[in-house]
Amino acid sequence: MNDRPIHLLLFGPPGAGKSTQTDYLLQHWNLVPISTGALLRAQVARATEIGKQVSGILSRGELVADEIIIRVLRARLDALSPAQGFLLDGFPRNTPQAQALDQILHELHRPLHAAIFLELGMAEAINRLGGRRICHGGGADEIIHISDEAAVARCIERGGLLVQRPDDLPNVIIRRLAVYHAQTEPLLNFYRPRGIVCVVDAAGSPHEVARRVSAALEQMTRAT
Ligand code: AP5
Numbered sequence: 001m002n003d004r005p006i007h008l009l010l011f012g013p014p015g016a017g018k019s020t021q022t023d024y025l026l027q028h029w030n031l032v033p034i035s036t037g038a039l040l041r042a043q044v045a046r047a048t049e050i051g052k053q054v055s056g057i058l059s060r061g062e063l064v065a066d067e068i069i070i071r072v073l074r075a076r077l078d079a080l081s082p083a084q085g086f087l088l089d090g091f092p093r094n095t096p097q098a099q100a101l102d103q104i105l106h107e108l109h110r111p112l113h114a115a116i117f118l119e120l121g122m123a124e125a126i127n128r129l130g131g132r133r134i135c136h137g138g139g140a141d142e143i144i145h146i147s148d149e150a151a152v153a154r155c156i157e158r159g160g161l162l163v164q165r166p167d168d169l170p171n172v173i174i175r176r177l178a179v180y181h182a183q184t185e186p187l188l189n190f191y192r193p194r195g196i197v198c199v200v201d202a203a204g205s206p207h208e209v210a211r212r213v214s215a216a217l218e219q220m221t222r223a224t
Pocket of ligand 1: 013016020037040063069089090091093143167202203206207
């Protein structure tokens with residue numbers, strides 16, 4: 001298994017820690033991270049055609065049209081070399097996207113080895129997203145929680161600004177969670193019959209969650 005490229009996806013509610021756990025996984029697994037949310041935010045920041053089309057959709061917490069996101073994802077997967085594995089963060093988000101992913105992976109001869117589901121209650125998701133701020137300026141961007149007084153003070157000292165993601169406003173968080181429950185959560189039943197789902201409790205510190213994810217993944221990839 002170790003010398004073959006590994007193909008994984010991470011899913012779970014907004015705030016479950018998909019991006020955070022991606023960073024941990026990359027320390028030990030040779031994977032190319034592909035975050036559709038980050039790809040879309042980069043398009044918005046660069047004011048590309050796609051960025052202009054999707055900016056309002058992101059700010060409202062809705063899903064971008066399947067045909068756009070599938071095109072973006074396909075281009076990213078096509079650019080991988082055969083030896084590179086990948087970790088999808090935020091794709092697929094509904095059944096048509098999961099079906100499209102099946103088709104793409106079939107064409108690329110890349111089987112999906114595991115779908116890691118980060119399970120988190122709504123109250124904690126709202127707390128994490130509602131309190132998330134990006135300390136921007138005076139060095140590399142840093143993600144902090146607004147209740148972390150020491151981190152806020154450090155940010156101010158270095159001349160940074162506390163920026164909130166437009167989709168982290170309270171009404172948008174609620175909308176993102178509703179979209180997740182209606183469209184993304186059913187993917188558990190899409191992948192379960194294949195025996196590739198690892199359900200991981202996403203409560204606790206990022207480090208604790210990372211230990212659980214690694215343990216689940218070791219077990220899953222040993223069995224593959
Ligand atoms: P995306 O960027 O994927 O956002 P999301 O899934 O809504 O979730 P987040 O990135 O906010 O949360 P996360 O689970 O990655 O957690 P994170 O590690 O960041 O998508 C944004 C938008 O793009 C979508 O709403 C949609 O419009 C569009 N989009 C993207 N993909 C699409 C697709 N396939 N189809 C259509 N549209 C698509 O952590 C969150 C916070 O919690 C951080 O502050 C972090 O520091 C903190 N945290 C993480 N883990 C812990 C922990 N264990 N304890 C305490 N705090 C923690």
